[in-house]
Amino acid sequence: MISLTKIWEYGRQRWANWRRQPTKPEPAPASSEPFVAPVFTRAANDAGSLVQEFLAVGRYALLLRPQIIENLEDDQIRKTIDALDAQMALSPVGDVVLGQPIEDCDDFDTDGTAVATVQSRVVHVESIFLDRYAVTNCQYKHFVDGGGYEEMGIWEEDVWAAMLDFVDQTGHPGPHYWHNGTFPRGQADHPVVGVSWYEATAYARWCGKRLPRDAEWTKAACWPVTISPGNLQQRKFPWGEIMENDRANLWSAGINSTVPTDEFEKGISVGGLLQMVGNVWEWMSGPYGTPDDVSLALPVPMKSIRGGAFDTYFDNQATCHFQSGENPLHRKHNIGFRLVLGICDLAPRAAELIYGGSTEPITVATEV
Amino acid sequence: MSRACDVPMDSYRLAHYTVQVECYVCGGGNTFDAELCRHCQAPMALAHQVNTQNVQPGLVAVLGTSGAGKTVYLGMLMDMLSRRNFGLQSLVRGAFSVSLQQITTSALANGEFPTKTPNEPDRWNWVHSQLTSPNLRRPLELIIPDMSGEAVLEEIDHPRTFPVVRSFLSKSVGVVILVDAVRLQRGGHEQDHFTMKLLTFLSELEAENNRQRLRLKRHSGRPVAVVLTKADQCEKCFDDPEGFVKACGSGMWRHCSESIDNVKIFAAGVAGASAYRFGVGNQRRRVPLRVEPRGIIEPFEWLISKVPANGRRRSK
Numbered sequence: 001m002i003s004l005t006k007i008w009e010y011g012r013q014r015w016a017n018w019r020r021q022p023t024k025p026e027p028a029p030a031s032s033e034p035f036v037a038p039v040f041t042r043a044a045n046d047a048g049s050l051v052q053e054f055l056a057v058g059r060y061a062l063l064l065r066p067q068i069i070e071n072l073e074d075d076q077i078r079k080t081i082d083a084l085d086a087q088m089a090l091s092p093v094g095d096v097v098l099g100q101p102i103e104d105c106d107d108f109d110t111d112g113t114a115v116a117t118v119q120s121r122v123v124h125v126e127s128i129f130l131d132r133y134a135v136t137n138c139q140y141k142h143f144v145d146g147g148g149y150e151e152m153g154i155w156e157e158d159v160w161a162a163m164l165d166f167v168d169q170t171g172h173p174g175p176h177y178w179h180n181g182t183f184p185r186g187q188a189d190h191p192v193v194g195v196s197w198y199e200a201t202a203y204a205r206w207c208g209k210r211l212p213r214d215a216e217w218t219k220a221a222c223w224p225v226t227i228s229p230g231n232l233q234q235r236k237f238p239w240g241e242i243m244e245n246d247r248a249n250l251w252s253a254g255i256n257s258t259v260p261t262d263e264f265e266k267g268i269s270v271g272g273l274l275q276m277v278g279n280v281w282e283w284m285s286g287p288y289g290t291p292d293d294v295s296l297a298l299p300v301p302m303k304s305i306r307g308g309a310f311d312t313y314f315d316n317q318a319t320c321h322f323q324s325g326e327n328p329l330h331r332k333h334n335i336g337f338r339l340v341l342g343i344c345d346l347a348p349r350a351a352e353l354i355y356g357g358s359t360e361p362i363t364v365a366t367e368v
Numbered sequence: 369m370s371r372a373c374d375v376p377m378d379s380y381r382l383a384h385y386t387v388q389v390e391c392y393v394c395g396g397g398n399t400f401d402a403e404l405c406r407h408c409q410a411p412m413a414l415a416h417q418v419n420t421q422n423v424q425p426g427l428v429a430v431l432g433t434s435g436a437g438k439t440v441y442l443g444m445l446m447d448m449l450s451r452r453n454f455g456l457q458s459l460v461r462g463a464f465s466v467s468l469q470q471i472t473t474s475a476l477a478n479g480e481f482p483t484k485t486p487n488e489p490d491r492w493n494w495v496h497s498q499l500t501s502p503n504l505r506r507p508l509e510l511i512i513p514d515m516s517g518e519a520v521l522e523e524i525d526h527p528r529t530f531p532v533v534r535s536f537l538s539k540s541v542g543v544v545i546l547v548d549a550v551r552l553q554r555g556g557h558e559q560d561h562f563t564m565k566l567l568t569f570l571s572e573l574e575a576e577n578n579r580q581r582l583r584l585k586r587h588s589g590r591p592v593a594v595v596l597t598k599a600d601q602c603e604k605c606f607d608d609p610e611g612f613v614k615a616c617g618s619g620m621w622r623h624c625s626e627s628i629d630n631v632k633i634f635a636a637g638v639a640g641a642s643a644y645r646f647g648v649g650n651q652r653r654r655v656p657l658r659v660e661p662r663g664i665i666e667p668f669e670w671l672i673s674k675v676p677a678n679g680r681r682r683s684k
Contacts, residue, residue: 251661254454288657297644297652311660313444314477324658326641330603334640334660 051076055083057142061208066347081353088129088341089220089272096219097232098123099290099321122232123215130212130220131338132273133261134191134280135203137175137183143203144181149173154205159198162329166199175199176331189260191280191336197303197328200283200337209339211285214304214323216340221277221307222320223270236319238269238276243315248278251313258310258334277318280336281305281326288325300327309334392418392511393427394535408532409489413462414496414511423678425496425509427539428671432546433562434517437597439482439493440638441546442514443472444661445668446495456669461496461509468493468514476638476659485516489532492516499672509678521562524569538573541675542591544667549596549605549635552616563594563620571627591630591674593667594620600637600662609635632670636663 051072054063060083062068069077099120148154149166150173168178176194177184183192195203197211204210212220222234237243245253247267258279269276284304289296302325308318311334316322326335343351388397392415396407404411418425432438447469449458460466471493475482485492492513499508515533523533537543545563552559574590596612599605605612610633613621624631639656646652 252451254452295646297646299643302641302643308658309660311662313659313661314473316477317658322658324641325643326657332603332640 048076051080055079057146058087058139059207060084060087061341061345063208064346064350065208069347069349077350077353081350084129084341084354087132089132091125091128091130091216091220091271093125093127094219094224095122095124095226095232096215096222096224097121097234097321098215098218122230125213125215125219127343128212128216128220129341129343130216130271130273131209131340134275134282134336134338135200136189136261137178137192138188140175140192140195140203141183143206144174146206148202148206151202151206154202156198156201159196159329162198165329166196166331168194177333187258189262190258191261191275193258193280193333193336194331195336196331197283197326199331201285204337204339207339208345209341211283211337212340214284214286214306217276217282217284217306218320220271220273221269234320235270236321237267238273238320239267243318248308248318249275249310250278250308250315250318251311252315253278253310255310275307277307277320278312279310280307280334281309281324281332282307283326283335283337288323298325302326303328305335389415389419391415392425393532393539404490405532408535410513410532410536411464411494413464414494417461417496421509423509425511426541426675426678427536428510428512428542428544428675429515429537429540430512430544430546431515431520431566432517432597433521433548433559434484436517436546436548436559437638438517438546439468439485439514440472440476441544441595441597441636441664442495442512443469443482444476444638445664446497447473448661448664449497449499449668456499456501456503456665456672458497458499461498464493465495465497468495476656479655479657481639481654481656485514487516487519487522489515489519489530501669501672503673506677508672508675520566524565534573537570538577540590542593542671543570544593544595544671546595546597547613547617547620548598549612550598550601552596552612553602555616557619560617560619563617564623567592567620567623567628589629591632591671592624592628593671594624594631594633595663595667596633596635598637598639599635600640600660601642605635606637606663609633630674632667634663634667634670636667637661638664 051063054060060080063072063076063080064084072080097120149163152160155163166173168174168176168181170180172178172181174181175183175192178194183190201211221238222236223238224232224234227233235241237247239247243252244266247264249255249259249264261275261279264275264278267277268274282305284306286304288302288304289298305324305326306322308322312318317324326332346354384400387400389400389402389412390396391398391405391408391410391412393410394405394408396405398405398412398415402412430438430442446458446460449456450460450469472482492515494511494513496509496511499510513536515536519530520533523530527534545566547559547563570590570592594613596605596609599609602612612635613624613633624633638659638661640658640660642654642656644652645655
């Protein structure tokens with residue numbers, strides 16, 4: 001059993017280290033020991049233990065909501081903001097080019113005809129916080145153990161009929177590849193896979209966050225720089241322009257399975273996000289494709305996924321700009337997710353504390 | 369209209385023409401400068417390579433209905449094996465052997481599937497490669513053609529239409545049969561019937577060989593890997609391929625379990641997901657949304673573990 005004090009101490013230590021270098025996600029139990037999620041005994045009206053519980057299971061974003069933050073003491077707010085800073089990275093406001101960048105559109109078939117490419121468009125994105133790491137098995141287990149699959153309010157109503165299929169190999173509610181309501185031994189800090197888009201969305205609501213939009217995710221990954229008005233320079237990969245095998249867990253890395261979310265540190269993005277490319281594809285909130293792409297016909301409406309996975313074969317399908325799609329009900333072995341928290345979702349007081357006094361007006365991403 | 373031209377009468381050339389070069393697939397005689405065998409249309413480069421080496425490469429057939437994914441499977445397999453630096457690896461023999469993986473990966477990287485393999489054997493892509501693995505005592509030489517599904521079916525229904533198919537299958541040391549899992553799941557019996565037809569044809573060829581006492585020992589228990597392709601579109605295949613075949617292809621399953629000693633069922637997928645794109649003339653074609661090969665190497669690895677080592681070329 002992991003004691004709460006240990007978790008908190010670890011969190012504090014990590015936050016101190018984060019000032020100098022990126023931190024690692026929630027500590028994974030030793031591979032030989034079966035993981036047991038922390039159990040909380042909450043006294044009625046005990047706000048302190050409730051805050052501690054929320055911090056321990058990664059629901060700190062809920063504590064920064066306007067309705068809740070007013071009831072917290074300064075120390076509790078500081079701890080919550082520390083937790084947010086340790087787990088999430090800020091992606092500043094700005095524009096991003098979505099779709100195939102111009103320099104990648106010079107591919108031609110052998111007969112000289114241009115290969116069909118996705119048309120690019122500039123999208124304005126507001127400031128957001130994005131998870132530094134993909135959601136791990138360990139983090140998702142808090143949701144499963146906390147009754148997330150029974151809390152119908154956080155699930156899309158359309159999917160209630162399909163929820164009986166959201167079970168693991170032994171029939172317990174949970175990701176497809178789990179057994180007896182728990183993840184495979186030794187994979188506590190691996191990204192959770194085998195979850196549908198609906199499960200990812202429900203988990204996000206449970207945490208007080210949401211799935212990222214395509215533009216938000218792309219902007220955080222490729223870190224665009226405005227050279228001149230309307231002219232953006234974006235990275236192909238989070239670290240630069242050239243794929244290197246030791247920076248991302250793709251097929252070429254030869255691992256052929258998921259790795260812990262804090263590995264491949266050399267592939268860190270400018271903003272401090274790990275594994276934006278490789279390891280697992282990540283669910284986006286929006287649909288796959290664009291409405292103006294009339295030549296594309298999908299067998300079912302698909303949701304967008306990005307980033308490539310451990311079995312992605314071609315490097316050009318694991319760039320910051322590449323978009324693929326998947327049936328939102330499918331629970332694949334190589335699709336996970338990371339979450340986003342809009343600054344607009346934070347209480348003004350929390351935003352003030354984070355920004356150090358600045359409270360700029362926040363709006364959602366809009367296409368230009 | 370005829371045109372006059374000078375033909376050099378080189379004596380060495382005439383001398384070469386008197387020696388017949390045996391086609392490696394059908395055994396028919398050909399002139400030394402023939403590009404394709406005049407009997408079966410197999411590339412003579414195979415025969416020339418065999419003649420310069422001291423080994424007899426084994427023949428492995430990859431079969432399946434039209435559209436089952438033979439080109440994609442074989443192209444990806446060869447590309448993956450040539451890029452790996454552990455386990456089973458391959459080294460292509462001859463520049464012509466690279467064409468298949470080049471065509472396949474170029475198309476997939478551009479978000480398309482390769483075009484359909486033509487029926488004419490002279491336009492098929494052949495692969496001659498040397499395989500190495502920690503599990504193999506010495507490198508294994510294999511020849512694998514990307515045969516057209518329609519040509520194979522035509523040869524089964526109308527013998528001698530495509531002599532290369534018959535010659536190749538009667539000599540092959542292992543067979544990979546690709547079954548379209550999506551079509552099988554839909555309930556159509558086409559995949560089931562084709563596979564049964566193919567298995568019966570292979571048994572007939574084997575019996576014929578046995579009657580002629582040709583390499584009797586070598587052909588007994590020829591390994592057959594049945595691969596359910598496009599399994600990314602029905603995840604059940606990956607969980608339990610055998611159960612899937614039992615449920616959706618009972619005829620094929622019965623035939624496999626009763627008449628073949630050395631058979632195993634696998635599932636494979638190359639595209640993680642696919643969609644349709646309308647091209648010129650509003651023609652609809654399937655396109656891969658991403659490429660994430662799964663279960664491609666396993667069937668081949670199993671097959672390699674079952675095929676006999678290469679024979680040595682008889683010295684003349």
